[in-house]
Amino acid sequence: xxxxxxxxxxxxxxxxxxxxxxxxxxxxxxxxxxxxxxxxxxxxxxxxxxxxxxxxxxxxxxxxxxxxxxxxxxxxxxxxxxxxxxxxxxxxxxxxxxxxxxxxxxxxxxxxxxxxxxxxxxxxxxxxxxxxxxxxxxxxxxxxxxxxxxxxxxxxxxxxxxxxxxxxxxxxxxxxxxxxxxxxxxxxxxxxxxxxxxxxxxxxxxxxxxxxxxxxxxxxxxxxxxxxxxxxxxxxxxxxxxxxxxxxxxxxxxxxxxxxxxxxxxxxxxxxxxxxxxxxxxxxxxxxxxx
Numbered sequence: 456x457x458x459x460x461x462x463x464x465x466x467x468x469x470x471x472x473x474x475x476x477x478x479x480x481x482x483x484x485x486x487x488x489x490x491x492x493x494x495x496x497x498x499x500x501x502x503x504x505x506x507x508x509x510x511x512x513x514x515x516x517x518x519x520x521x522x523x524x525x526x527x528x529x530x531x532x533x534x535x536x537x538x539x540x541x542x543x544x545x546x547x548x549x550x551x552x553x554x555x556x557x558x559x560x561x562x563x564x565x566x567x568x569x570x571x572x573x574x575x576x577x578x579x580x581x582x583x584x585x586x587x588x589x590x591x592x593x594x595x596x597x598x599x600x601x602x603x604x605x606x607x608x609x610x611x612x613x614x615x616x617x618x619x620x621x622x623x624x625x626x627x628x629x630x631x632x633x634x635x636x637x638x639x640x641x642x643x644x645x646x647x648x649x650x651x652x653x654x655x656x657x658x659x660x661x662x663x664x665x666x667x668x669x670x671x672x673x674x675x676x677x678x679x680x681x682x683x684x685x686x687x688x689x690x691x692x693x694x695x696x697x698x699x700x701x702x703x704x705x706x707x708x709x710x711x712x713x714x715x716x717x718x719x720x721x722x723x724x725x726x727x728x729x730x731x732x733x734x735x736x737x738x739x740x741x742x743x744x745x746x
Contacts, residue, residue: 463669469620474662478612483560486603487551489611493600494544498537500596500723502585505533509542529583536580540600543573547604574601586727588719595725621726623658626717629731630654633713636738639745642689642703646710649687653680653714657721677721684714702744709741 456467457475466475479485498506507515515538519531547570550560560566581597595618602611630650637643660677663670687710689703716734720727 466616468616469624471620471623471658473616473619473623474659474667476612476664476667478609481608483547483551483554485608487547489603489608490544490547490600493603494540497540497596497599500587502533502587502589504530505537505584507534507538507541509538509545512538512542532580532583533585536577536584536597539573539577539580540597543570543577543604544600546570546573570604574604577601586719586723586730588715590719590727590730596723615724618725619662622661622720622724625720625726625728625731626654626657626661629713629717629720629734632735632738633710636742637706637710639742640689640703640706642692643706643710646684646687646689649680649683650710650713653677653684653717656680657717660721661724681714681718685711705741709737712737 458465458467458472460472464475465472467473479489512535515531515535519528519535522528522531546566550564550566550570553560578598578601584597599615602614606614630653634647634650637646656673656677659673663673687707689707689710691700691703695703712734716727716730719730
């Protein structure tokens with residue numbers, strides 16, 4: 456179901472009207488363009504040091520197999536996943552180059568099989584890859600280029616709308632929980648409209664492509680509204696006890712934590728259920744600690 460909202464086409468998924476983009480033609484060259492863009496975005500949002508070049512795959516695998524320390528092995532696994540990811544995109548680039556020279560590569564070709572194998576192994580290792588914040592893994596984001604490789608582009612777009620709807624639902628949940636939690640102190644009354652504004656623009660950031668001209672309005676508003684929450688300081692009532700003062704200061708930190716989590720979800724455009732669940736638990740603990 457689609458409709459125009461303020462002159463912009465939207466499509467309805469799982470309770471949300473999401474900005475609609477017409478899928479490109481389902482060709483290998485278009486798949487390559489999408490995979491390249493998604494690969495760049497994936498590494499941008501994950502921890503540093505794992506964008507291992509494809510030609511270093513064997514070295515990355517040797518280091519992973521040799522490492523015994525669990526913490527270091529997790530990082531080696533992430534580096535190996537990065538190498539596999541880049542090797543897969545290198546192979547796919549070669550396939551597209553051959554296609555453009557008039558050489559047809561079928562799905563059962565050895566190059567296609569090797570590309571698929573690299574993508575699959577990279578996806579299996581993706582649980583070891585953390586978000587750049589150090590929070591939970593973002594294997595759903597990691598799986599985006601794999602989806603483009605394995606399914607028609609139109610089907611991939613459909614899957615993206617569903618993930619965006621899930622991300623929007625998490626953003627709404629975090630915002631509503633944050634307001635409910637901070638309502639216990641009048642000191643946070645002025646923060647409520649700021650939360651509403653940020654949640655609203657975060658959902659727009661979640662749905663809009665950077666190639667969209669509207670992005671030049673959405674991104675500045677998203678950053679500016681986020682800064683308002685980061686800079687918000689709840690006033691301490693005159694004569695407040697030290698316990699109340701500490702509690703209000705903890706609430707301010709909670710507000711910033713919620714703002715950060717909403718920012719991360721809006722940027723990666725997929726839900727972060729582990730981080731969201733942890734934040735909701737923090738909110739519950741804060742409400743329970745009211746003195």
